[in-house]
Ligand SMILES: Nc1ncnc2c1ncn2[C@@H]1O[C@H](COP(=O)(O)OP(=O)(O)O)[C@@H](O)[C@H]1O
């Protein structure tokens with residue numbers, strides 16, 4: 001549904017987007033991740049036809065944005081960065097205006113506005129001017145205008161930015177509820193958002209894509225992928241003995257102290273080369289007669305992958 005081909009955007013001598021390519025299929029929620037200034041908003045503005053690329057193009061539902069910008073705008077719902085809206089309008093007048101621009105008329109228009117207002121919970125504020133609304137409600141107005149025409153393609157620039165945890169949760173639920181029937185591209189720098197709603201993540205840094213995969217594929221690049229937390233209640237030789245034992249196991253690369261409770265000792269055991277070591281540790285615990293409070297492996301930490309990639313340090317390939 002979205003095909004981004006070698007997009008480049010230069011502002012004077014500065015290259016903000018430097019040859020970005022990826023695709024988004026129907027049913028996918030693609031999280032576009034990157035630090036501030038990475039080029040996320042600029043890329044989205046080019047895909048939605050609000051900014052002309054220096055080179056490259058995007059094809060949305062079969063329409064090339066540089067040749068058929070209006071067709072592209074018809075199939076896209078777009079929540080721009082900061083969710084701008086006309087401050088002196090009410091949500092009621094603004095959504096009526098947008099619905100009219102989108103070609104909705106008469107009863108279909110009234111019914112669709114009502115449905116969308118229910119979806120994003122705007123009922124209580126429809127007659128209040130937008131500039132008097134809280135940030136959360138302004139964002140909902142932005143979301144409402146983006147989904148009014150039930151677009152096949154939804155592009156949202158930091159849809160949960162500045163919202164409180166309950167509002168974030170609501171917006172994420174709404175996105176998930178629409179995911180099956182649309183192609184969704186959203187930008188974020190919140191990693192938990194990627195884990196919560198995205199089927200795929202593309203990481204961009206300094207205008208270039210540096211990773212593209214499912215959240216679990218990205219987690220597998222973490223040095224904590226398959227790391228095991230083990231908590232021993234009856235460490236007879238004390239913490240040092242347990243640590244020494246764990247370190248001697250074949251699959252283990254490092255053993256780090258973790259906070260224990262009630263006299264138990266706890267370690268985070270890092271594997272060599274991302275291999276699964278939980279069975280080896282469990283087996284060792286049985287032969288040693290350790291009573292375990294805790295034994296679990298983790299999938300990996302997206303925040304660590306993100307930081308190590310965008311700080312320019314290498315991570316495990
Ligand atoms: N109109 C513009 N003129 C000059 N530089 C710009 C313009 N828009 C964005 N930039 C620069 O391009 C880079 C990417 O910006 P942006 O796409 O907004 O990043 P992100 O959304 O990932 O935070 C930033 O360094 C930003 O300052």
Ligand SMILES: [Mg+2]
Pocket residue numbers: 040041042081157
């Ligand atoms: Mg941005």
